[in-house]
Amino acid sequence: MKILADENMPYVEALFADMGEVELIDGRSLSAKQVSDADVLLVRSVTKVNQQLLSLNNKLLFVGSATIGLDHLDQDYLTQRNITYTNAPGCNAKAVGEYAFIAMLELARRFEQALIDKTVGIVGAGNTGSALQKCLEAYGVKTLLHDPLLAQSNDKRDFVNLDELIARCDVISLHVPLTKTGDYPTWYLFDEKRLASLMPGCWLLNCCRGEVIDNRALIAVKQYREDIKVVLDVWEGEPNPIAELVPYVEIATPHIAGYSLEGKARGTFMLYQSLMHKLGKTPDKSMDNLLPALWSHQLSPIDVPDEKALLSLVRLVYDLRDDDEVFRKRFLNNNGFDLMRKNHKHRREFSALRLANNAGSDVDWLFKLGFSGVGL
Template sequence: MKIVADENMPYVEALFGELGEITLVNGRQLRPEQLVDVDVLLVRSVTKVNKQLLAKANKLKFVGSATIGTDHIDLDYLQVSNIPFSNAPGCNATAVGEFAFIAMLELAKRFKQPLKGKVVGIVGAGNTGSALEHCLKAYGMKVLLCDPVLAKQGDKVNASREFVPLDTIIDQADIISLHVPITRTGEDKTWYLFDEAKLNQLKPNTWLLNCCRGEVIDNRALIKVKQQRSDLKLVLDVWEGEPNPMPELVPLVEFATPHIAGYSLEGKARGTHMLFQKLCAILNLEVDKSVSNLLPAFNISQLNINSDLSETQLLNISRLVYNLSDDDYLFRNSFLNNHGFDHMRKNHTHRREFSALSLVNTGLSEVNWIYKLGFSGVER
């Protein structure tokens, strides 16, 4: 069996190595002739899988994308061609939720404002939006959810959740975090969901985070509005025109990263493993490898906590798992380099999730919330 996989997809060799011959490729530059006689294609969001790419794929039995979204996949063409497909919904949801939560803690520290007490509006209540909601509610914060699609179709995550219109989010939320797929047509399209008019409607001192797709915000309009409104604070992990962000936008952003909000080692391992499980099912093979076996040990075995945690202390603990400022610094100094954006993504191998760090309560009475955030540990 011949397997072609994106070179930036981790754990491919460990999971798929026994199933066939693996060729690693640059997913953004993949060409049709590279798929001749190939049985399995494993991609990420940078590869457009369509009729043109698969023109010479004469033996393809499976296409897998280690992503939540499928906007880079021509699903209709795969179906007509009888090529099984699987993505990895939810694989990096925890990572994205924790990324947004940590970013909010960082903003609170930078601007000397307590995070707790602010109202957070989450636009898009699917896997990643729900993961952020989980963090925020564990921390005791008020959350408003906007998801017109789920409101109409029914909420599969939690049938008891209530949704509000986007205008309510804009009117009431101190912080807005975006977690929607990109859709270009229809009543609920998300392409340029935040255009110049919507951006101008934001409350004074709003914090706006985008961890989904760059084009959910009109970046040209964002530049214009931000130049007029220094009160707005931005965290952008995704950019219109990736991998070439608009250079004039970057200095206007508080924290800037190269589309790596979901790039935890745990999330990457889950994504690749989900594709492995699907291929094993197609081939009627036993799944003999687990995610836990793929992950390296965390560099801190455990941390004792023996005093009430301030917000600053919570941030410092979170930084042990992931320091957002490191990626922000690297981004600002590298994104204009040749292939700088993709190089940062390829080499992003240090990020972990809260669960990697074990916190041991040595006597506090009320710390259940920190375990609900996702940290591992026990009470003594």
């Protein structure tokens, strides 16, 4: 069995080598010829899996995407071909939620404001939006949720409409799939009118898909709304962001909000489980054996709960400023966007840091935030 896998997916060989020949490929430039003799195709969101890509292949039995979304897979065509396909919902939810939370702490520090005093609106309350809500509530930040599909389901949380959320929130973080059809399309959900209506001094974060915000409209609005502060991890026209927009963005990164080592490993492992099920086999490997050991950090009585100290603690795990600096230097380079994603391997989640609290401080909220070992 031949298994083609995106080179940016970790632990592929450790998990799949027993099943057949593993070949790592550049998911962005993958061609029909390369796929022609594959039995299994493992991709990320940069690969469009459609009739054109699979035109030379008559043996593919499984497509796995190590992502939360499916918009890059032609599901109708795969179903027509009787090709099993799956994704990895929730695999990077913690990473994205923590990224947005860290970005908010960085903005609070930069502009000498307190995150804990703000109301944060979360647009899209699925896996990633819920992970952000968990971080914010652990720290004591008020949140409002907008998700019309979940509001119509059995979800017991309270939801507000989008206009109310925009009117009431100091911070807005976007966590929706990219859709152009249906009752609630998200393509250009934040157009020029909505962008102009943001509260004075609003912080706007996009960690889902670039086209949820009209990037040209954002440039236009920023001409007269310098008070709006923007964090973009995703960009219209990836892998070629609109260069004119970058100077107007406070924190800029190359679609790596979900690129924690844990999140990527979780995505690969979920595909491994799905393929084993497809083959009628029982998984015999564990994700826990793949990841490096936890780090340790000793808390002192003055470490928490001050917001400045919290940011210092968070930076021990992931210093977002580093990726912002690299992005600004390299995004215009040839293949710069994708090379930054490919080489992004240092990011960990809060759970990678084990905290020892010998000072007896009340820091249970840090455990709820996701750190390991609090109170030991």
